[in-house]
Amino acid sequence: xxxxxxxxxxxxxxxxxxxxxxxxxxxxxxxxxxxxxxxxxxxxxxxxxxxxxxxxxxxxxxxxxxxxxxxxxxxxxxxxxxxxxxxxxxxxxxxxxxxxxxxxxxxx
Amino acid sequence: xxxxxxxxxxxxxxxxxxxxxxxxxxxxxxxxxxxxxxxxxxxxxxxxxxxxxxxxxxxxxxxxxxxxxxxxxxxxxxxxxxxxxxxxxxxxxxxxxxxxxxxxxxxxxxxxxxxxxxxxxxxxxxxxxxxxxxxxxxxxxxxxxxxxxxxxxxxxxxxxxxxxxxxxxxxxxxxxxxxxxxxxxxxxxxxxxxxxxxxxxxxxxxxxxxxxxxxxxxxxxxxxxxxxxxxxxxxxxxxxxxxxxxxxxxxxxxxxxxxxxxxxxxxxxxxxxxxxxxxxxxxxxxxxxxxxxxxxxxxxxxxxxxxxxxxxxxxxxxxxxxxxxxxxxxxxxxxxxxxxxxxxxxxxxxxxxxxxxxxxxxxxxxxxxxxxxxxxxxxxxxxxxxxxxxxxxxxxxxxxxxxxxxxxxxxxxxxxxxxxxxxxxxxxxxx
Numbered sequence: 001x002x003x004x005x006x007x008x009x010x011x012x013x014x015x016x017x018x019x020x021x022x023x024x025x026x027x028x029x030x031x032x033x034x035x036x037x038x039x040x041x042x043x044x045x046x047x048x049x050x051x052x053x054x055x056x057x058x059x060x061x062x063x064x065x066x067x068x069x070x071x072x073x074x075x076x077x078x079x080x081x082x083x084x085x086x087x088x089x090x091x092x093x094x095x096x097x098x099x100x101x102x103x104x105x106x107x108x
Numbered sequence: 109x110x111x112x113x114x115x116x117x118x119x120x121x122x123x124x125x126x127x128x129x130x131x132x133x134x135x136x137x138x139x140x141x142x143x144x145x146x147x148x149x150x151x152x153x154x155x156x157x158x159x160x161x162x163x164x165x166x167x168x169x170x171x172x173x174x175x176x177x178x179x180x181x182x183x184x185x186x187x188x189x190x191x192x193x194x195x196x197x198x199x200x201x202x203x204x205x206x207x208x209x210x211x212x213x214x215x216x217x218x219x220x221x222x223x224x225x226x227x228x229x230x231x232x233x234x235x236x237x238x239x240x241x242x243x244x245x246x247x248x249x250x251x252x253x254x255x256x257x258x259x260x261x262x263x264x265x266x267x268x269x270x271x272x273x274x275x276x277x278x279x280x281x282x283x284x285x286x287x288x289x290x291x292x293x294x295x296x297x298x299x300x301x302x303x304x305x306x307x308x309x310x311x312x313x314x315x316x317x318x319x320x321x322x323x324x325x326x327x328x329x330x331x332x333x334x335x336x337x338x339x340x341x342x343x344x345x346x347x348x349x350x351x352x353x354x355x356x357x358x359x360x361x362x363x364x365x366x367x368x369x370x371x372x373x374x375x376x377x378x379x380x381x382x383x384x385x386x387x388x389x390x391x392x393x394x395x396x397x398x399x400x401x402x403x404x405x406x407x408x409x410x411x412x413x414x415x416x417x418x419x420x421x422x423x424x425x426x427x428x429x430x431x432x433x434x435x436x437x438x439x440x441x442x443x444x445x446x447x448x449x450x451x452x453x454x455x456x457x458x459x460x461x462x463x464x465x466x467x468x469x470x471x472x473x474x475x476x477x478x479x480x481x482x483x484x485x486x487x488x489x490x491x492x493x494x495x496x497x498x499x500x501x502x503x504x505x506x507x508x509x510x511x512x513x514x515x516x517x518x519x520x521x522x523x524x525x526x527x528x529x530x531x532x533x534x535x536x537x538x539x
Binding site: 022026045048049051052055056060063071074075077078079081082085086092093094095096097098099100101102103104105106108 | 301302303304305306307309377378379382383449450451452457458459460461462464465468469471472475476478479480482483484486
């Protein structure tokens with residue numbers, strides 16, 4: 001069974017990035033190598049416009065399950081854009097042991 | 109040569125009559141001073157504990173741990189629709205009244221009444237004691253005498269405040285002063301899409317306010333957040349605010365914000381170009397139903413305006429951004445060198461997935477910055493505590509820091525003077 005809408009079958013190998021919370025997406029980023037982050041970024045970034053155009057046919061309150069997963073996957077693209085575009089490492093530089101947790105976020 | 113006009117005195121600091129000498133951070137590294145602050149500041153000022161959207165219906169409630177003020181409060185919307193607050197303590201034997209698994213953890217929910225886990229005493233949402241288990245076993249117990257202990261609670265522009273000082277009759281709207289009046293009417297209620305972050309920070313609470321009350325650090329500490337050319341340019345220019353204002357214990361800094369949208373798309377990262385969003389928020393501002401900003405926002409009426417940051421004493425910061433969203437910071441002390449930081453981002457609810465991702469990028473960018481700031485603070489606290497150096501020069505762009513520390517020390521001094529004048533002289537039995 002596919003996790004994402006059929007139009008986005010090319011992103012199925014990265015469907016495990018479709019995580020519903022910012023904390024989980026950030027956790028997966030920290031557990032990944034730069035090669036893994038770049039592979040996901042390179043596959044998803046060119047598909048961003050197509051994905052948001054596809055999702056616009058549904059209201060935010062009426063996203064089907066595979067549409068929700070597609071949105072989470074692109075939220076994860078936002079999360080991995082920092083290491084890929086600027087940091088060159090999964091962690092935020094100069095952040096040491098500090099951590100900050102999302103305690104409330106809107107459900108998708 | 110300043111880019112933006114300074115007051116006639118030549119500096120903001122002198123304009124507001126604030127001392128320009130080196131400062132001591134003893135007020136941030138002394139356990140004894142912190143103990144004084146708890147009573148002098150946190151039990152004597154209006155504290156923002158949340159928003160009215162957190163108690164949307166009659167019976168909605170949330171709790172707040174106010175360690176610095178030595179209590180826990182429960183905030184509830186009662187059956188008449190009024191927002192009230194009570195000390196979170198059962199009148200029978202002092203058990204904490206509202207909590208789930210872990211009594212130290214804050215909770216929220218909806219209920220028709222509060223029931224104590226210990227012996228089943230029940231209270232209405234107006235605080236009245238309504239049920240006592242085995243009431244006939246008690247001695248002349250009149251339930252009317254054992255309602256929940258109320259805490260003064262008022263709402264300003266949808267922000268819920270409590271004040272533990274029963275002697276002070278100043279309404280919260282007056283306490284917020286000229287700066288509060290200047291932003292009244294801003295449609296905060298339109299921005300109900302909430303992302304809240306929380307972090308345990310290893311520094312005095314004032315030091316994190318210091319970090320967010322000046323932007324002098326931004327081009328340097330966060331240099332790597334920008335593309336390389338832009339980063340070099342920012343460091344070369346440095347930072348100057350459009351305006352500062354100080355009123356009573358509160359203060360504000362108004363800043364430019366050329367990044368929403370940037371003049372040159374080459375200044376920003378690929379994801380920002382694609383999503384038209386970044387640190388300053390989504391570039392496409394949603395309609396919030398006002399033609400003009402309240403007079404207290406962008407007070408210089410500068411076209412390059414980007415953000416206003418208000419420091420409402422003691423521990424509430426409110427940041428209003430040009431593209432119609434806002435951010436709050438709260439700093440809840442847990443000891444002289446630790447506190448809990450909360451950063452909450454408020455947006456107009458997104459109409460579609462693209463807008464949701466624009467907001468996600470602003471949220472995650474905030475988080476990446478906060479991680480760098482949080483880490484720096486722990487290092488600062490440790491070194492200040494070494495007392496290897498005890499005096500520090502602050503520049504004119506750090507005027508809000510001087511004001512915050514001066515104000516906090518004044519509250520402590522006045523508290524000590526009040527105590528001296530009211531403490532009765534003890535006469536020992538031997539004399």
